[in-house]
Amino acid sequence: MTAQLLDHTLGNLASRIPGATRVFHTFHLDFCCGGQKTLRQASLERGLDAQQVEEQLLSLNPDEHPEQDWRSASDDQLIEHLLERYHDVHRQQLPELIRLAARVEQVHGARENCPRGLTDLLLGMLQELENHMQKEEQILFPMIRQGQNPMLGGPISVMRFEHDQHGDALEKVILLTNDMQPPANACNTWRALYRGLDELRRDLMQHIHLENNLLFPRALGEEMQNG
Known part of the structure; x- marks a missing residue:
């Protein structure tokens, strides 16, 4: 470098x-x-x-900043990491965040800075992300493990498009929550919600990064730009 x-x-x-x-x-x-x-x-x-x-x-x-260099991991190792560290974790994160958001909207809905609509937004994210992860788990990841490179272009293109949609949804969450910054007099539930949302943001971005910038280019035989 x-x-x-x-x-x-x-x-x-x-x-x-x-x-x-x-x-x-x-x-x-x-x-x-x-x-x-x-x-x-x-x-x-x-x-x-x-x-x-x-x-x-x-x-x-x-x-x-000790971090594992996933560029040197095999496809199997990277996929297992994605499944355990991100797919499993997102399935735990979002239902709890939905519960917290619903509570905050119920109790503080009349306040000007309440993130009204956040619960529905997170419910939509959960559904879209679950569908996306199932397609990766049932179709794309097995194809990558089997080395079916000529057939990977279509499924990877779909996954990248859906990643963009996840990113758009995350931007809506950021706007709705003032970049996950709770008001000064926010209750503990409100603060826990925004801490959890910030954790989800970091996890989801890292998840998409590892797929878009490492796993997918490698599966397609693409050289990483400026590599």
Whole structure:
């Protein structure tokens, strides 16, 4: 990795630099669905100083951000990680977040800063994500394990499109919750809800990143940009 990072893609940087995803979260840079954009392009679109982001990336100490390098994992290992760390976890996260959101809307619905509509939004996310994960578990992942590369283009294209839809839904959650920042006098349930939503955001973005920027390109025999 050269010192010049501006023309590397966000997905490439997220894969190669331990701690990079934390920097991207700080600057609200989309390294999962928007992982093919360069740091320069993504920063420009968000009105950010790309060199400031680059400086923070270059200042990261790998020893302070120990992360497994999934580029060296086999397809089987990466798929098992995705299933256990993300598919199973999302199925635990969303029902609890829906319960908390419903409680907050029920009790605080009259308050101006109440995230009205969040419960329905999360219910939709749960349904869409469950359908998506089932397609990966029953169709795509078995195909990747079997090495059916010529047939993978269609299913992967569908999954990437659905990833974009998940990203759009996440953006709606962010807007509805003031970037998961509870009001100063929020109750414990409200605060727990927003903490959980922030955790879901980080998990879902990492989940999509590992698929869009590592598993899928490798299954298709594509070289990672700036690799």
